[in-house]
Amino acid sequence: MEGVGGDGPPIAVAALNQRRHEVSKLLQYYLDKSTPHTLYRWIGTLAVLCVYALRVYYLQGFYIVTYGLGIYILNLLIGFLSPLVDPELEPTDDGPVLPTKGSDEFKPFIRRLPEFKFWYTITKAFCIAVVMTFVSMFDVPVFWPILLFYWLVLFALTMRRQISHMIKYKYLPFNIGKQQTYKGKKPASSVSSPRAN
Numbered sequence: 001m002e003g004v005g006g007d008g009p010p011i012a013v014a015a016l017n018q019r020r021h022e023v024s025k026l027l028q029y030y031l032d033k034s035t036p037h038t039l040y041r042w043i044g045t046l047a048v049l050c051v052y053a054l055r056v057y058y059l060q061g062f063y064i065v066t067y068g069l070g071i072y073i074l075n076l077l078i079g080f081l082s083p084l085v086d087p088e089l090e091p092t093d094d095g096p097v098l099p100t101k102g103s104d105e106f107k108p109f110i111r112r113l114p115e116f117k118f119w120y121t122i123t124k125a126f127c128i129a130v131v132m133t134f135v136s137m138f139d140v141p142v143f144w145p146i147l148l149f150y151w152l153v154l155f156a157l158t159m160r161r162q163i164s165h166m167i168k169y170k171y172l173p174f175n176i177g178k179q180q181t182y183k184g185k186k187p188a189s190s191v192s193s194p195r196a197n
Contacts, residue, residue, distance in 0.1 A: 048126040063144040069129045079113030081173045
């Protein structure tokens with residue numbers, strides 16, 4: 001009688017793992033397809049943000065969830081605006097990683113947190129926050145103006161520090177077009193003759 005009923009749970013666990021793996025592959029497939037569509041991805045995130053904001057507004061609660069979400073997004077923003085290798089913390093033997101003079105070679109800004117991961121993490125955070133608004137345990141009564149004021153002060157101090165770091169090491173966290181230098185008029189190696197009509 002040892003074999004009776006012994007195969008049920010392992011088969012169920014294997015089937016559950018297989019289904020989870022299939023869902024994970026499907027999610028990864030759609031994430032890979034969405035990679036080049038930056039504008040549409042951010043529009044979708046904005047839609048999720050609006051759903052969350054409307055839900056919090058109509059429920060008049062979940063301010064502590066909103067505050068935690070704001071702190072988390074601020075942390076992600078710092079990673080998005082920071083270089084991969086901070087010249088202040090990790091000096092290299094070759095000198096600073098970011099160009100400091102006009103004669104230095106142009107090196108594109110490489111973020112510590114890439115745009116796609118930034119988008120994906122923020123979208124996931126908003127989705128989790130929307131789900132949390134359906135659980136009454138997270139609706140902790142707080143005086144929200146104090147949380148808002150504290151978050152604004154924290155945001156201002158953090159951005160001030162980040163902007164001073166950008167000014168000190170002379171970098172912009174955004175690539176604005178292709179960086180080119182003018183090298184003068186190119187010599188004409190072959191002159192094409194004009195065609196007669």
